[in-house]
Amino acid sequence: MPIPILMPALSPTMETGKLAKWHVKQGDEVQPGDIIAEIETDKAVMEVEAIEEGRIGKLYIPEGDEDVPVNTVIAMVLANDESEGDIEAPEKSTKAATPQVEVPVEAPVETLVAVTDPVTKPAQTIVSKPGDRVIASPLAKRLAADNNLSLGAIAGTGPKGRIVKKDVELALSAGGAATAAPKTAPKAATVPKATTALAATSTAVEVARPPAGLADKEIFSVYEEDSYEIVPHDNMRRIIADRLTLAKTSIPHFYLSIDCELDELLNARKRMNDAIAADGTRLSVNDFIIKALALALQKVPDANATWTSEGTLKHKRSDVAVAVAVEGGLFTPVIRHADLKTMSEISNEMKDLAHRARSKKLAPHEYQGGTTSISNLGMFDIKQFDAVINPPHASILAVGRGEQRPVVKDGALSVATVMSCTLSCDHRVIDGALGAQLLKAFKAYIEDPVTMLV
Amino acid sequence: MSQSNFDLVVIGSGPGGYVAAIRAAQLGMKTAIIERENLGGICLNWGCIPTKALLRSAEMYSQMKHAKKFGLSTGEIGFDLDAIVKRSRNVSKKLTGGVGFLMKKNKITVIEGEGKLTGAGSIEVTSKDGSGVKPVNAKHIIIATGARARTFPGLEPDGQKIWTYREALVPDIMPKSLLVVGSGAIGIEFASFYNALGADVIVVEMMDRVMPVEDEEISALARKAFEKQGMTIHTNAKVSDLKAADSDVSATIVLDDGKSSTQHFERVILAVGITANTENLGLEESGVEVSNGSISIDDYCRTTVPNIYAIGDVAGAPALAHKASHEAILCVEKIAGLADVHPLDRHNIPGCTYCTPQVASVGLTEAAALEAGHELKVGRFPYQANGKAIALGETEGMIKTIFDAKSGEMLGAHMIGAEATELIQGYTIGKTLETTEAELMHTIFPHPTLSEMMHESVLEAYDRAMHI
DSSP: OOEEEEOOOOSTTOOEEEEEEESOOTTOEEOTTOEEEEEEOSSOEEEEEOOSOEEEEEEOSOTTOOOEETTOEEEEEEOTTOOGGGOOOSHHHHHHTSOSSSOOSOOOGGGHHHHTOTTTSOSSOOOOSOOOOOOBOHHHHHHHHHTTOOGGGSOOOSGGGOBOHHHHHHHHHHHHHHHHOOTTSGGGGOOOOOOSHHHHHHHGGGGOSOOOSSOHHHHHHHSOGGGOOOOOOOHHHHHHHHHHHHHHHHSOEEEEEEEEEOHHHHHHHHHHHHHHGGGTOOOOHHHHHHHHHHHHHHHSGGGSEEEOSSOEEEOSSOOEEEOEEETTEEEOOEETTTTTSOHHHHHHHHHHHHHHHHTTOOOHHHHSOOSEEEEEOGGGTOOOOOOOOOTTOSEEEEEEEEEEEEEEETTEEEEEEEEEEEEEEETTTOOHHHHHHHHHHHHHHHHSGGGGGO | OOOEEEEEEEEOOSTTHHHHHHHHHHTTOOEEEEESSOTTHHHHHHSHHHHHHHHHHHHHHHHHHTGGGGTOOOOSOOOOHHHHHHHHHHHHHHHHHHHHHHHHHTTOEEEESEEEEOSTTEEEEEOTTSOOEEEEEEEEEEEOOOEEEOOBTTBOOOSSSEEOHHHHHSOSSOOSEEEEEOOSHHHHHHHHHHHHTTOEEEEEOSSSSSSTTSOHHHHHHHHHHHHHTTOEEEOSOEEEEEEEOSSOEEEEEEOTTSOEEEEEESEEEEOSOEEEOOTTSOHHHHTOOEETTEEOOOTTOBOSSTTEEEOGGGGOSOOOHHHHHHHHHHHHHHHTTOSSOOOOOGGGOOEEEOSSSOEEEEEOOHHHHHHTTOOEEEEEEEGGGOHHHHHHTOOOEEEEEEEETTTOBEEEEEEEETTHHHHHHHHHHHHHTTOBHHHHHHSOOOSSSTTHHHHHHHHHHTTOOSOO
């Protein structure tokens, strides 16, 4: 029987991808491991390998096609004794497998952690299993659609994780405060609504969009038609919009700021860099920050947490995600077990991840998961800022520039290199005092870097 | 055998208790169940089941009276009260025996006697034959002792002429005149039974309508139907005094206009609610909180004391067997640490009353839905317009559905008419699955059935009904 090759879901949030390049053409023989195609997703370019020996019977999707839905048949591989005539039209099975009832968009957030296991999920896959479907009740879908809420962003508490009315209401009440805020724009909440029963069912598929602020029509009406150009959203932009809107509307953020003196650290860094200069490794201040935050999480383990409706996940590992700006967006590759790694290990790993992030070659398991994140805008001379938590994390550290500032010590004025850091905390799992303890532990490591070697 | 250690001991073997025991046994727990009377509790012995047996006799009798309408001849018809009661008792016996078999099959230890908490994880069982007290130890204890008829001062049963459901189930005579105090499910079912068999029945209800928990429209239709059958119904009324004499009972009835009169009845049935059986369980000594007459529990039936749980009537309203069974399962599964255990959703508990015509409902009444701030779409479909109902000769009744106008959520469904109690389950599944009007509209209902009315009622809510 001809073997269909499906559009793989390379991340739990992937809905569609671009078929960037075919490496084979009709009639080509393929061996297991041969690269068949390159798929460009929301965050990365991935290669699709053949897992069976055979001959390419047909390519269904032209190269360069964007928005190819996950699980669409993109090609058929024939066994040696089969011919093109053995191929049945795939549309029926796949299109029908995109039912209106169960929206095949994103996996519930809760499953993120499971899916990112780097061992069991190789980056290059031919996925022929059904995609990650959102299982939600009809009412939950209707409510989400009516409120422009993405079901993929909601954790289900019904049987087998089914998203039920209560879950959508909870998500709405979490986001409700934020959407109600702009009272100066009274019509802001106008959202296209399903008017009839039938229309509502068909719009359910369109659920997975970021909650609208102002309606497009209202925005367009403000600007003259020729005064702008429209840049269509790519997947990364949509994901960023979705995730951060979810984060800012569903996570009760609060912020703690602290100043850290860096002179000791800079001194140590210089000596360490001198010592390892021959290896070609150069430690950055950020490497120290990663290590210090990882150690602080071990010292204050209660702050190493994730909120779920079932209960608080208390993480045992310090997996620190670091925001890396890339063309058109950002990635947050994760340094795992950062507390257990040496400075040079962290430094080398970070360089590799950042480099591959910029060329969009990161595998999903390299940027998913993590228990906290760091966003460092010091290189842009930013003194201090507040970052948005990257779910499912419960905190993010916003790091400003290290600069010489006047400081008062024992009543005397002196000069020190000072770096301001702001920790954003998810108040559902981190209370004020707990966040303060974490930040205090972090500061202690930064200001006395020798203690990181203990 | 002086002492036994169990993973779970259930006190009470009604539809809460015995279901809890079976589920626990299925999950590998060493389980015991304590019962002071008969396995099956009120439901099987003195409630749900025997009343249905009585009502079946009444229903057939009524049908026979209308046999001619169906082209049938019967000769003179009549009934034998003793035989009707005997059949009802036999039905109970059969099911009670069935529970005994299920206990055996699941290797559940049945302990006869009255259980009492005597500290953390320990129970004392006083055997009913007075042969002594036996300690039982359990890691977990579920209290499922149910409830009994409520009484008020001045309104007390005497077991002879003033009955509760117990005596009403085993009548010594067919009373010529009967006063039923209370028009909830219990009161109205007995009123229906005795009225069908020829008693002169007066129902007195304190609230402004019969079956006060039901939708107002359904209540009104029910009242009309009962009155057509010859019942006298007084609402906003109360019975202020009952006196049993040799020949009859004199009752002082205060009507809604404040006028009171004394009337005589051969028998009186008190059906003014129920009281949880919280006594002599050692609750207070063990620190188990009782509030408003029932044991306080959380979403998973846990009481205020760790490892002690309460389910069913003893843990609060609604006093329904299926609510008890549902709590039993979620409680035991939570104890066993199963994932995917969900609290009871009170909006999805159906209620059924087996009077003629039958009444069944799930979810909010129209008034409650409005009060909760919903904008509504309400659909109604009459039995008169349904082919199967006409063929059955059962054209009395209606199905009413209530939707949230914005979300399409089915908020409630209310039925009165033939087989309503069997039909309601269709909507209950829909509610549990959180269907909207769209899925119900898209569902194919078989023709010709009464269930088509369920479809039509939904369609009617959106002005799309076909046959009206």
